[in-house]
Amino acid sequence: MRIAARGLVVRFGERAALAGLDCDLVSGELVGLIGPNGAGKTTLLRVLAGLQRTDSGEARYDGRSAGELGRAALARRVAYLAQSGLSHWPLSVDHVVALGRLPHRRPFSPPSAADRAAVEAALAAAEVVELRDRPIGSLSGGERARALLARALAVEAEMLLADEPVAALDPLHQLRAMALLRAAARKGAGVVAVLHDLTLATRFCDRLIVLAEGRVVADGPPSALTDAVLAETYGVTALRGERDGEAFVVPWRAAGPNLRD
């Protein structure tokens, strides 16, 4: 699947969350969507998931608009993982993950073998098999984030749009979740993840899209995140390194002569 967004403008009152944004996303790629707070990352993800009306511009899915594609088809092909890890009722992890199969199921019919297999695969991939009978409210923040990631994986969509999927995780599970997202991309899905951890973003992503003030300011391989881009968008300088052939960036100091420590 290819999502092509052209000229996206979204205004909340006076403020433009997206100010004429273009981007293209294709299956098979792990894309890190990065940028400072308020840059428009969540708004962009919600537009791409068909959850947010635009004031102008639109996203097209293999050339078709969300309206032409239809709600049900869009739900099967594009999965969305919301930033807030909330569940209003204390469902078991099993039941939460099974919600990801709703776009594929006929209403009021029991889950098919494919549905059950997808739930099992998602539980295993997100490493929550042993939590499956626990009410989701009883889990720690990180466990809950993994359960909700499993819910999004269970959709088995061509494109997964994940808003801060690793923010609540401990370092081990951050590494595992990033590896899992990369593996999903290798298997052919497109993955777009909003990330704040630039080290994880530069290490794992095939491509980074850097947003600032509702526009794309850089788009390319992790090397596109140059010192100039970091200083301009985040106001930081960074350490750069390489280990086992993987380049990474560690934010180090606030940029500018007067801001050092």
Place this chain on the structure above:
Amino acid sequence: MSARAASAEVGYGPLVAALAALMLAAALASLMIGYARLDVPAALADVFAGRSTAAAVVLEQIRLPRAALGAMVGFSLGLAGAALQGLLRNPLADPGVIGVSGGAALGAVIVFYFGLAGAFALAMPLGGVAGAVVAALLLYALVGRGAGTMTLILAGVTVNSFAGALTALALNLSPNPYAAYEIMFWLMGSLADRSLPQLWLALPLTVAGWALLLMSAPALDALTLGEDTAASLGFDLGRLRAQLVAGAALAVGAAVAVTGAIGFVGLVAPHLLRPLVGNRPGRLLLVSGLGGAIVLLAADVAVRLIPVHPELKLGVATALIGAPLLYGLIDRMRREA
């Protein structure tokens, strides 16, 4: 949100079967128990043989409408309560929250106030249904289609308060004290002295309402994870809200129009049964409807067994039982949290 909450889940099929059996037993008890002693099998034989004996008349004209209405109204209240709790994702929501029960009560009271109740037998129930429909339309007018859940709650509270104020106004301006007295008693809710024509009037509206509410099950499940997630799973939330308000207006509006306001059933039935379906809002719908029917039939049997005259009003009885029960549930929730 304890571990117990999930482990209390039982098989859905057996649960529905058990509740349906309990509901039939409660309906049977409602047929058997009354102020006059009635040989039910003999009366039944008379009814089928077409003999209009006194027993047959009591069974057909008094006991049967009372039991059938009890089951129907209880099912409506339990189902609508579960659906609205799912939509608003709040265990304290009930059909009163969106204003349709207040609107239905007002509609019936207006008919009464202008002396139309005596004009023809179905004037009051028709007025009640009209009131519920007007309340639902007013709710739409206030919130519009794109509005969110919080706006819906606030608008519902507004409609409910306004309907309550107009009902109080009717009492205030009531031309004679007897009319005010009768309105007040009607508002307390009762299944006594209802007739089969009232049942036939309410039934089609009620069944249409049930269908709208029951069809929302998958969307309510999806809403567990919030509105964005539900929309990303392919559900149109604007349509869902419209569907549930219309369903509740039809089912609860028809119920209140025939029986008056009966509180707490729509609140307590979903609360009691939620753990047994693993807290899944979709599965709670049918189960809570059956639970509501059981609670209402049992309460209606109880008011006939309690030797108090005049008969305790059903709405009073459900509130007397319901309020302490609800407190117990809240207390348990607080200790488990």
